[in-house]
Amino acid sequence: MPPVNTFPLQLRFGDEDSYGHVNNVRFVQFLEDARVHLMSGSRPEGSFMDLIDPDQYTLVGRQEIEYLAPLNFSTTPAAVDLWVTAVGGSSFDLGYAVRDRVAAEGSSTSAIAATTMVLVSRTTGRPVRLSDAQRGILLSWQGPAVPFRRARAR
Template identity: 50%
Template sequence: MSHERGQRYSAEVPLRWSDMDAYGHVNNVQFLRLLEDARVIGFQEWFGQDRSLLDEGVLVARHEIEYLAPLTFRHAPISVDMWATRIGGAAFDLAYEVRDPAGVGDELYARAETTLVLYSFTTSTPRRLADDERAILERHEGEPVPFRWRRR
């Protein structure tokens, strides 16, 4: 595995029949689950199975989603590209693009960003990023999410 800075990570996430709304599209709320599933897959690979940020404590502080195209149910998974956009002392932002997997199509369904805060369950307080955690996030650090409102 290469460790160049700025690597996007791509996770394939399956859709569920129950993700659909009355219009036959994946419900907007279900996009949050797709992002969470991608984070769980990605963090396990980024930080290892024996020690994951999820096991040590991480809380969602903010979500922002821009819906770009309707996503209908299909049996093939969708791809969620993920990268870090801001890395602070105890928090970081993750960016996402929800799209068709390579070779399936070129539709981009949504862009999103989540602010995550590292948290100690022992002390019930935020905790700082360790040097090795910061280094892993920096390998996946990239440009801010190109939300449409930022281009105005």
């Protein structure tokens, strides 16, 4: 599964819990950090956030994480791979892999995850259709479905 975007992740000693591995709650923050970098990062075509009207914002509609192996503290940066798995009318799905190091060779995947994001109007609180430009950027990051062991119900 070739990632579209890989974000380095500097673990902190305080990320570990009493069991000696990174706590599951921290993984949600890792996904958020990667998502914010992807959405607001500068690219020749602009960032996704540049294309959002001031009256709009994105909300997490759904999130799923499957933990595959413990992630332990290391001074070597870990990584979050991030890509788009689907684009709908007002929502889009993201796929992630959290790995124990940035270099793909020799790395171990600690978790895979998926998030559904929804574009919403601040005024009405209702979903807003994605524009063609927004869809174009999202589709440029498209990759495969997240290979969960248990199939997602749709």
